[in-house]
Amino acid sequence: MSFFEYRNGEMHAEGVTLAAISAQVGTPFYCYSAGALRAAWREFADGIKGMNASVCYAMKANSNLAVIRLFGEMGAGADIVSVGEMRRALAAGIPAERIIYSGVGKKASELMEALQAKVGQINVESSAELETLNAVAGQLGVRANITIRVNPDVDAGTHAKITTGRKENKFGIDIDLAREAFALAGRLPHLKVVGVAMHIGSQLTSLDPYRAAIVRVRELIGQLRADGHRIDRFDIGGGLGIVYADEKPPSIADFMAVVARETEGLGCELTFEPGRRLVGEAGVLVSEVILVKPGAAKTFVIVDAAMNDLIRPTLYEAWHDILPVRQPRQDAATIRCDIVGPICESGDFLAQNRDLPPLAAGDLVMIRSAGAYGAVMASSYNSRPLVPEVMVDGTRFAVIRPRPTIDEMLLAERFPPWMEPVKA
Numbered sequence: 001m002s003f004f005e006y007r008n009g010e011m012h013a014e015g016v017t018l019a020a021i022s023a024q025v026g027t028p029f030y031c032y033s034a035g036a037l038r039a040a041w042r043e044f045a046d047g048i049k050g051m052n053a054s055v056c057y058a059m060k061a062n063s064n065l066a067v068i069r070l071f072g073e074m075g076a077g078a079d080i081v082s083v084g085e086m087r088r089a090l091a092a093g094i095p096a097e098r099i100i101y102s103g104v105g106k107k108a109s110e111l112m113e114a115l116q117a118k119v120g121q122i123n124v125e126s127s128a129e130l131e132t133l134n135a136v137a138g139q140l141g142v143r144a145n146i147t148i149r150v151n152p153d154v155d156a157g158t159h160a161k162i163t164t165g166r167k168e169n170k171f172g173i174d175i176d177l178a179r180e181a182f183a184l185a186g187r188l189p190h191l192k193v194v195g196v197a198m199h200i201g202s203q204l205t206s207l208d209p210y211r212a213a214i215v216r217v218r219e220l221i222g223q224l225r226a227d228g229h230r231i232d233r234f235d236i237g238g239g240l241g242i243v244y245a246d247e248k249p250p251s252i253a254d255f256m257a258v259v260a261r262e263t264e265g266l267g268c269e270l271t272f273e274p275g276r277r278l279v280g281e282a283g284v285l286v287s288e289v290i291l292v293k294p295g296a297a298k299t300f301v302i303v304d305a306a307m308n309d310l311i312r313p314t315l316y317e318a319w320h321d322i323l324p325v326r327q328p329r330q331d332a333a334t335i336r337c338d339i340v341g342p343i344c345e346s347g348d349f350l351a352q353n354r355d356l357p358p359l360a361a362g363d364l365v366m367i368r369s370a371g372a373y374g375a376v377m378a379s380s381y382n383s384r385p386l387v388p389e390v391m392v393d394g395t396r397f398a399v400i401r402p403r404p405t406i407d408e409m410l411l412a413e414r415f416p417p418w419m420e421p422v423k424a
């Protein structure tokens with residue numbers, strides 16, 4: 001079942017038309033389907049049935065409090081990468097012990113806050129971080145539960161900017177240097193090593209890189225145990241892909257089958273950190289056409305959403321499906337166009353060379369698969385207010401982050417005291 005579909009010629013999010021939300025909220029806006037979020041979660045929950053495993057939502061993909069809470073109420077933990085995300089997870093009701101703190105550059109002050117909040121696990125990514133964390137835990141008189149994130153040096157076959165498990169990426173400790181790092185961790189009195197972590201990249205559409213990486217880490221786990229370490233947990237990371245165009249990402253069931261097979265007999269509790277797969281297809285960005293500008297080379301459809309609202313197309317050459325909110329006639333001709341925003345940069349596009357039914361000023365369009373790395377990566381470049389977020393649940397909808405007013409944006413700034421007040 002699709003949670004976004006045409007009914008009676010109108011695009012619906014579950015039981016609500018996007019046009020109705022637009023009339024109330026204005027454009028552009030992000031819209032998330034609670035049903036789709038729950039369905040995505042259930043796939044994971046069903047997938048790990050019978051396994052000694054847990055799922056920590058990688059909330060960097062979409063950190064709206066309502067979204068985190070929805071997953072938390074269904075049993076999710078959280079994978080965080082900053083104290084800001086930690087505060088969000090806690091505010092949304094995720095118990096601290098179900099929080100995993102990942103990230104390549106955590107500051108002592110951040111580690112301190114995380115330990116004070118009693119987060120369940122810290123995934124350490126360097127020897128320097130081991131030392132810092134040990135010192136901070138010592139100051140607080142606690143022992144920190146850690147895994148060491150290793151870099152298994154496999155090619156995830158994904159976009160260069162979102163691959164993380166190659167030697168040349170900054171993430172994790174080189175798998176060949178991991179034993180030394182574990183030895184160091186073992187000597188540090190305020191650290192308790194509980195396991196190994198990995199994360200090889202994002203938007204993976206093949207299971208082969210997972211298989212290859214797990215095989216390498218499994219071997220490492222054997223060596224670490226022989227070295228005398230207790231390795232109880234194996235954090236597999238996130239990364240499973242979704243459909244943007246015609247990708248065929250593996251099912252969660254197939255993914256879990258591979259993981260179960262490759263980790264059989266290892267005796268580790270497994271952790272998964274999915275982000276995109278839980279939220280990506282559950283969200284859309286809705287925008288209104290401002291004007292259509294026919295050009296010599298191509299037609300530009302200028303819409304009121306822009307690269308500051310959804311940066312994926314320009315940053316990763318990402319392809320997002322775009323559909324008119326009012327269903328076009330079956331036999332409608334298409335025109336080749338670029339869907340672009342109003343920002344003063346040629347990189348400001350949502351789609352290029354796309355064949356779409358003719359659009360006119362005032363029409364609404366829906367940009368699909370925008371629930372992950374959409375709103376969270378938005379900025380207010382060109383002093384454009386952050387786009388509001390809406391959650392639909394059945395026939396209800398609610399604004400879960402309002403659009404700030406320009407006044408609110410200005411109030412966040414200060415003149416230095418040496419400047420005269422602005423004359424009225």
Ligand code: LLP
Nearest residue numbers: 058199202203238239240273274275276373
């Ligand atoms: N765990 C760790 C340690 C991560 O670094 C990430 C994502 C995840 C889990 C979740 O990965 P996912 O399941 O969402 O693929 N902004 C980019 C994606 C960046 C991903 C960064 N790390 C994009 O829009 O494609």
